[in-house]
Amino acid sequence: MFTIFRKEIADHFNSTRFLILFCLVVCVALLTTYTVSMNLRSEISGGAKIEYLFLMLFTTSGQFFSLTQFIAFFGPLIGIIMGFDAINRERSAGTLSKLLSQPVYRDAIINAKFLAGIVTIAIMFVSLVLLLSGLGMVAIGVVPSGQEAARLAVYMLISIAYVGFWLGMAILFSIILRSIGTAALASVALWIFVSFFVGFGSGLIADVIAPADQNNPELLLKNARIATAIGRVSPVNLYSDATSTIMDPYRKTTKSFVLVGPMEKISMSRFNSALSLWQSILVVAPYLTTLVALTAVCFAVSYLVFMRQEVRSI
């Protein structure tokens, strides 16, 4: 299994599409960090250093989006691009039957492919976050505290689980669907569906079940709760909820519907105490578990389908 794993890793790092994708992500991330740090600098200069300033580097919007939003939106694509042709390319090139006729267990192939993908993602994320932290330190002149570093580490863990889910999804499609093109389209379709339509759909369903009444706060709350619960079907929502909790200690568990600028955030923080790291992790743990569970389900289904597939059709 280690042999296959080693080859898959090498393939990932050598492939053009991975390099293009990685360059793209790095470029966007660098640009965003730069804009954000410039904004932060001009806004907070003169004042006292606020707590968790370093994390704001990742959560404050630059021109259009913050870094965490960017990963929430773009992360699935990374997973899909790495996994959508994992098995069916080997099948169409005729190398799968060759692999299977060597003395390796059948599950070693799929285990190695999945593991290689996860490790590649992990390497990518760790290097990205380290790079951005370095840039941030230079740009805003603040060193992250131990707490902040720990939060970043948890953030990376969640991100890896998140992209891992999409990798598992894409590998599943690559096993079920014979054609590479179909598998790619199916994964992208699913990504768009959960990114956008689950959000709209959850609001609609909540309105049907518990119509919101502006004069009745209880109904309003019930409506919002149902909408959130349905929204959590989508891993995109799970991920963005989890990351914003871990990255923003001042975040309330109920979303405020008002946009908050960095200055207001600072003034709010006077009346607000931050959630401690441990508390944040407790809040996030169920989200992380669900993400990992979803990934595990994807992998388990892939595993079963792959093990039972008749070799005849190779």
Added chain:
Amino acid sequence: MAAVIETHELTKIYGRQKAVDRLTFEVRQGEIFGFLGPNGAGKTTTILMLLGLSEPTSGSSHVLGFDPVREPLKVKERVGFMPESIGFYDDMTARQNLQYVARLNSLPDSVSKKRIDDALEKVKLANEANKPVGAYSRGMRQRLGIAEVLIKNPKLIILDEPTMGLDPEGINSTLDLIKLLSVEEGISVLLCSHLLHQTQKVCDRVGILNRGSLVAKGTIEELSREGIQALLASATGRGTPADRRGLISLEDIYMRYFKEE
């Protein structure tokens, strides 16, 4: 002579279709056994069952003394298999492709280096070893496939349509190579093909498969004699309709064989 492959009433049913029907045959040590039959006769299905890649519906088989259903890894360690459409990783060189296979067989690099060189030498690809396989011609890929099979020092090799898509020269050199391996290294060969006239040159014995069952078995000379009788039988209309159906397909193969002679 000991048998390297033995099957007993091997049967595989896909849905309602019998792909292989109570197949019993054996391949002896050191011989080249031609496994012939038209497309869809069940040749590939049989091979997959022999390698433990597909489970028989009923019946049993033994390959080099191992049961492929129970010990597929032991069979795969010792048997070289070249599938019908051999695939390689096109962006890797021939040597890298072979090295990957060697590693999958858990050969240490010190051993595999020598074996790869030898195998490439045997199939006359030593000069192109460092070219990416994507640039190879069809004939070269086929030869590389044979080199890949040799990496694990097999006692038995199974070749599925090794001459498919090759030009006459390629066919001849491939068949000569197979003969050479069998004679010089004592490797037993199971050679699958639908082209009778090509394989008869190298095969010691052949078995003819039609609709999943073996309709004839023996040396080429024996079969020619039987073939004439079968033609007579179908002409005079003896035997049951089922027999005749089998004979007519068999006859087709023989017709081709006679024509091309």
